[in-house]
Amino acid sequence: MSIALIAHGGAGRWRPGSDEDALEGLRVAVEAGRAILARGGRSLDAVCATVVALEDNPIYNAGTGAVLNFDGYCELDACVMESRESRVGAVSGLQRVRNPILVARKVMEETDHVMLTGDGAQRFARVMGFPDHDPVTPERRADWFDKRNRIDEVLGEHAHKMRRFLKEHPEYAGGTVGAAAVDADGVLAAATSTGGVTLKMVGRVGDSPVPGAGNYASGRVAASATGTGEFVLRSLATRAIAERVEAGAGLAEAVEAVLARLGEAYDADVGLIAVDDRGLAVARHRTRDMPHAYFRGDAAVVALMRV
Numbered sequence: 001m002s003i004a005l006i007a008h009g010g011a012g013r014w015r016p017g018s019d020e021d022a023l024e025g026l027r028v029a030v031e032a033g034r035a036i037l038a039r040g041g042r043s044l045d046a047v048c049a050t051v052v053a054l055e056d057n058p059i060y061n062a063g064t065g066a067v068l069n070f071d072g073y074c075e076l077d078a079c080v081m082e083s084r085e086s087r088v089g090a091v092s093g094l095q096r097v098r099n100p101i102l103v104a105r106k107v108m109e110e111t112d113h114v115m116l117t118g119d120g121a122q123r124f125a126r127v128m129g130f131p132d133h134d135p136v137t138p139e140r141r142a143d144w145f146d147k148r149n150r151i152d153e154v155l156g157e158h159a160h161k162m163r164r165f166l167k168e169h170p171e172y173a174g175g176t177v178g179a180a181a182v183d184a185d186g187v188l189a190a191a192t193s194t195g196g197v198t199l200k201m202v203g204r205v206g207d208s209p210v211p212g213a214g215n216y217a218s219g220r221v222a223a224s225a226t227g228t229g230e231f232v233l234r235s236l237a238t239r240a241i242a243e244r245v246e247a248g249a250g251l252a253e254a255v256e257a258v259l260a261r262l263g264e265a266y267d268a269d270v271g272l273i274a275v276d277d278r279g280l281a282v283a284r285h286r287t288r289d290m291p292h293a294y295f296r297g298d299a300a301v302v303a304l305m306r307v
């Protein structure tokens with residue numbers, strides 16, 4: 001069985017001059033996952049190690065360095081899923097924790113539930129021993145002040161202007177992280193973590209913590225989505241990839257078909273990564289950039305800003 005892991009750093013547009021940092025962060029994160037898979041470890045541990053490395057790197061919109069909501073604080077969403085028994089755990093609206101993906105894993109392993117949200121998720125994280133951590137960085141705070149000062153320009157009279165603004169300035173979203181892997185036993189796992197979108201309404205939950213939308217693992221495919229979550233939620237994009245593969249499509253064909261559908265239906269600014277049970281890894285996106293990195297078997301890690 002061929003091992004493989006692929007990770008993304010968010011669909012959008014990266015600031016000029018930041019490409020190499022984005023790629024280096026992904027290389028380091030994929031190497032962390034690769035080390036686990038190469039010694040016969042589980043895909044679940046590998047995707048978690050990859051996402052933890054990305055959450056701890058403040059240039060990505062997940063964990064430390066996540067974007068702020070309308071009121072100026074982080075609400076973090078994350079989901080982890082393993083193909084074995086379709087085990088899945090998720091958190092949404094988590095405010096003060098360093099690694100939301102590890103809290104999501106605890107939800108999967110230590111509770112009878114799939115998702116915990118808001119105060120309940122926070123309380124659970126403390127009980128599980130995750131210490132208080134403020135994920136807001138000075139850079140994200142400054143960015144938030146700048147956008148709040150131009151709120152009329154950003155929002156105008158109607159909320160649909162926010163959507164248009166995000167479409168014209170996709171660098172405002174992006175930076176979400178995700179990973180998908182298959183281990184030597186053929187078990188697949190996916191993990192996704194995000195701060196959501198800048199200036200989102202307080203309480204807004206995107207696609208990332210929702211199984212089958214932003215994150216999914218079946219017996220054939222593991223996948224993670226990024227971009228404006230409302231489109232991914234409406235199309236259940238990662239589950240749609242799995243359904244196509246289960247119906248006989250190749251992995252690239254399935255990812256491309258789902259992305260094309262997102263384009264036709266919504267002109268959506270999204271990206272997708274996936275691995276299958278044979279160790280194939282695929283990345284596709286409709287945004288200008290989607291930094292991603294992957295490896296297969298014994299081959300070296302490949303890191304790319306766009307496909």
Ligand code: ASP
Pocket residue numbers: 010011173174175176194195196197205206207208214225226227228229230
């Ligand atoms: N999908 C994430 C969300 O909508 C954002 C992103 O991937 O950039 O919350």
